[in-house]
Amino acid sequence: MRGIDVFAIFNFYQSNNSSIAIKMKSQPITIKDIARILGISPSTVSRALKDHPDISPKTKQLVQTFAEKVNYRPNALALSLRSSKTNTIGIVIPEIVHHFFSTVISGIEDVAYGRGYNAIICQTNENYQREVIDLQALVDNRVDGILISMSKNTHEFAHFENLKENGVPVVFFDRICEQISSDRVIADDFEGARIATRHLIDKGCKKIMHLAAPQHLLIGKNRKEGYCSALKEHKLSCDDRLIVKCDTRETVFARADDIIRLAPEVDGIFAVNDSTAIAAMQVLQRNGYSIPKDIAVVGFGDGPNANIAYPPLTTVEQKGYDIGQAAMRLLIGHIENNVEEEEYETKIFTPELVERASSQLGTEY
Amino acid sequence: MRGIDVFAIFNFYQSNNSSIAIKMKSQPITIKDIARILGISPSTVSRALKDHPDISPKTKQLVQTFAEKVNYRPNALALSLRSSKTNTIGIVIPEIVHHFFSTVISGIEDVAYGRGYNAIICQTNENYQREVIDLQALVDNRVDGILISMSKNTHEFAHFENLKENGVPVVFFDRICEQISSDRVIADDFEGARIATRHLIDKGCKKIMHLAAPQHLLIGKNRKEGYCSALKEHKLSCDDRLIVKCDTRETVFARADDIIRLAPEVDGIFAVNDSTAIAAMQVLQRNGYSIPKDIAVVGFGDGPNANIAYPPLTTVEQKGYDIGQAAMRLLIGHIENNVEEEEYETKIFTPELVERASSQLGTEY
DNA sequence: AACGACACCGCAAACGGTTGCGACGAATTA
DNA sequence: TAATTCGTCGCAACCGTTTGCGGTGTCGTT
Known part of the structure; x- marks a missing residue:
């Protein structure tokens, strides 16, 4: 008896709802809506939806299939408010x-x-x-x-x-x-710089220039110290004269003269980041140096630029x-x-x- | 009379709260908390906080300064739930x-x-x-x-x-x-490609190669058509032979032979994106071509690579x-x-x- | 016939905040 | 003095969902 009633409403709602959906923004359906339409209480609906043992199989079936039909979705805001999660x-x-x-x-x-x-x-x-x-x-x-x-x-x-x-x-x-x-x-900036510098030494570099970031920035300081540490490991001196303060493409070009002046005596460059390394390579190439034949270069990974550089840039990748x-x-x-x-x-x-x-x-x- | 009481509680709450804050995670304070402590109703607190005319100046003052002291902040979840915003x-x-x-x-x-x-x-x-x-x-x-x-x-x-x-x-x-x-x-990919190709023509290019993306992708199709459109504007023919299908660094290298074979007869290249353009420049340079002396190159903006390229790449910027x-x-x-x-x-x-x-x-x- | 056991379901409070409406006292008016 | 107004404030409902607890009806048991 009652089942028939329910399904009548059920079908009514379905057709009614879908016709509404075409014309206007329908508010999302709530548990209360389902409860009202099915003639049961919100708490029963709530429990039925989560297979609570207190609810009879028939009711569960009814509620669950209906919820499915009308595409019921719980309101995350209400859930969050209640659960503080x-x-x-x-x-x-x-x-x-x-x-x-x-x-x-x-x-x-x-x-x-x-x-x-x-x-x-x-x-x-x-x-x-x-x-x-x-x-x-x-x-x-x-x-x-x-x-x-x-x-x-x-x-x-x-x-x-x-x-x-x-x-x-x-x-x-x-x-x-x-x-x-x-x-x-x-x-680990320190260790990264040490790895980069070590690599240059392994490749045969004897005198390595460093293009450094400002020392009040942590990355500038740590990477420079990593560079020095690798040098000292191999009994090479960490010469301040070989450290040029530039850490962007623009500052490299601004200090190009300094780099070119040092170039004849160095055979390696460790730059604080990739774009600096790439700019330095370009400055050197324009002045007749061949990379990596005359001077080897290593950057510090800040992106996919390294692959695009000419020649492709050796770098240490930060694992973002x-x-x-x-x-x-x-x-x-x-x-x-x-x-x-x-x-x-x-x-x-x-x-x-x-x-x-x-x-x-x-x-x- | 009552004022004294309230402030006593007020002060008690303050000291109590701050001592709690040190030891444990205190739940954020709510309007109901304020109401309870001040001995008034939540609705009055709510209205006082938003200068509702129904509330007396004294009460407003009391509530507002107290809320300030305890750093009250409305719960955005509750607001959203009620206002559906x-x-x-x-x-x-x-x-x-x-x-x-x-x-x-x-x-x-x-x-x-x-x-x-x-x-x-x-x-x-x-x-x-x-x-x-x-x-x-x-x-x-x-x-x-x-x-x-x-x-x-x-x-x-x-x-x-x-x-x-x-x-x-x-x-x-x-x-x-x-x-x-x-x-x-x-x-507007079509228009962007047209602008890029036009620019090459303006610079004196007579025969322009196009490095194209797959034509089932919208950007591939639109950019190629923009390229053709610019050619036709200037009574140049849109020759399929000059269109090489490559749109990544890797595919450029894979089809390097095709590019080199065409190179002697072209004086310009429009590439579907910057990294393709840059890779093409590198292939050409390695084969003795000078950019932009022998061949002019334009890319299509997908990033900051253009500045890093050698030579710096002319491109059309997508205004992301x-x-x-x-x-x-x-x-x-x-x-x-x-x-x-x-x-x-x-x-x-x-x-x-x-x-x-x-x-x-x-x-x- | 009276009892407990059990299955099934609804009431109401709660999360935190807002708001229409009614209540109450005091002041103003007739 | 009685009626009206006004200034202040609280009650209760609501947003959507969950959940402890109590209620109802149907069994079977003694």
């Missing part, structure tokens, strides 16, 4: 248009997707104020955790402290905040994708083991040498 | 690690930030299934609108139709779906940032004017010529 994490980075950072994001995304998390991405454009506001917005939206790479212009850390007080799990990556104890995932994955895994660990371990972890990724033509000293390309 | 939009793209796409995202982000929107980013990795799931997740999270660039492997469009039925505003950009009527923001901004603005228009206009707009961005050394036919670099 959004399955969403926040990412705060200086800029997206940067090969390294977008690679990291890609790694984060892939792990997140596999574990059922969504990612809200905020780009600070190296702006401190925006970093503060972005973090606040993420907290307001009750993200389950946050991954941060700090802006260059951030010198106060109250907004980071604030996260800890709010109980939001945080993992810093790449541009970590030394003043805040937390999980960290970083690339791995860093992203590791950071996300660490974060998930903190989110899902609500264990209050004050034990913070630091994961270090050592860059990997990718050997190409530019470092084959003495050979023609 | 999340101030969040979804972005679905094939891959993040791609200069063009990350540039688009940057444009989207900046507009979104200015208008108070957050962005959830999903990367499909050119996977149809993932595209479906990502869209569903965005709808479940009740985003206010969605920006999509389609995956290459998407050949069914039910999930797009589904969005329209759910009443979610959608704007397609770059990889649009021709089968779905909607707002669109695209780059502008496309992102425009797409977001269109979307916001649809979200905020809930006017039901079935008028869909298509914005077309014409690439812009960026002239560098590689196209200065006859000159030495």
Whole structure:
């Protein structure tokens, strides 16, 4: 008896709904809608949908097939509000248009997707104020955790402290905040530079120039020190005269004279990044030097430029994708083991040498 | 009388809260907490916080300063649930690690930030299934609108139709779906190719080779047709013999022989993208040709490679940032004017010529 | 016939916030 | 003095979902 009624309404709803769908934006169907149409209570619908033992097989069947027909989907907002779990994490980075950072994001995304998390991405454009506001917005939206790479212009850390007080799990990556104890995932610039420089020495270089970034930046300092360390390992002196301060294409051209003046006495160059290395090769080539026959060159991986260079550039690759994955895994660990371990972890990724033509000293390309 | 009581509790709460903050993750404070502590109702607190005229100045003052002290922040989830407005939009793209796409995202982000929107980013990795799931997740999270660039492997469009039925505003950009009527923001590949080819002709080229992408891809087809169109404009014939099918660095090297065989009779090359153009230059240079003295080269902008090339590559820039901004603005228009206009707009961005050394036919670099 | 056991389902509160409406006291007006 | 107005505030419902608990009806058991 009652079954007939229900199915009448059922069919009515179906045809009615589909005709509506053509004309207007129909609000998504809710559990209450289903309950009203089927003449049962929302709680029964809820339980039926998740196979609760209290519900009879018939009711379950009815509710489940109906929900299927009308394409019911639970409202994630309501679920989040009730459970205080959004399955969403926040990412705060200086800029997206940067090969390294977008690679990291890609790694984060892939792990997140596999574990059922969504990612809200905020780009600070190296702006401190925006970093503060972005973090606040993420907290307001009750993200389950946050991954941060700090802006260059951030010198106060109250907004980071604030996260800890709010109980939001945080993992810093790449541009970590030394003043805040937390999980960290970083690339080992020192070791990367040492590997690059060692490689030049292995290739037979006796006197190696370094194109360096400003020493107040961590990467500038660490990469230079890695360079010096490799030299000393091999009883070579670390001569300040061989260190030219330039870290962009433009600054290379601006200091081209200095490079050319030093060129006759060196047989290798380690540049703080790839675009600097490539620009240096071009300056040298224009002045009659042959790479890698006369001078071998190694860069430091900031993208896919190395392959395009002429000759293809030997470089050390920063494993952005791995860093992203590791950071996300660490974060998930903190989110899902609500264990209050004050034990913070630091994961270090050592860059990997990718050997190409530019470092084959003495050979023609 | 009562004032004294309240402030006593006030102070108690303050000291109590701060001591808690040190030890444990304190749950964020809610309107109900404030109401309980201040001995008034949640509705009064809510109204006081937004200067409702029904509330007395004294109460407003009390509530507002207290909220300030305890750093009250409204729960965005609760607001969204009630208002059905999340101030969040979804972005679905094939891959993040791609200069063009990350540039688009940057444009989207900046507009979104200015208008108070957050962005959830999903990367499909050119996977149809993932595209479906990502869209569903965005709808479940009740985003206010969605920006999509389609995956290459998407050949069914039910999930797009589904969005329209759910009443979610959608704007397609770059990889649009021709089968779905909607707002669109695209780059004009045809016109870009025409501009590039025209430029070569202006520089004195009489016979221009084209390195083309597969013709079943829209960009391959449009760019080739733009190339032909420019030739015909200038009474030059569009000779299929001068069209070499290669669109990556690897395919250029694979078909190097074909290119070298044609080289003696051509004085210009238009390549379907920058990396192809750069690889072609390298092949030619290795075979004794001088660029741009013997042969002028123009690429098609897919990144910052052009600057790094030797010689610097003339190219047409796809305005990713502008496309992102425009797409977001269109979307916001649809979200905020809930006017039901079935008028869909298509914005077309014409690439812009960026002239560098590689196209200065006859000159030495 | 009265009892407990069990299957099945609904009520109501909760998550955090908003808002229409009614209540109450005080001040103003007739 | 009685009626009206106004300034303040709280009740309760609502957004969509979950869940503890209590209620109902149908059995079988003694």
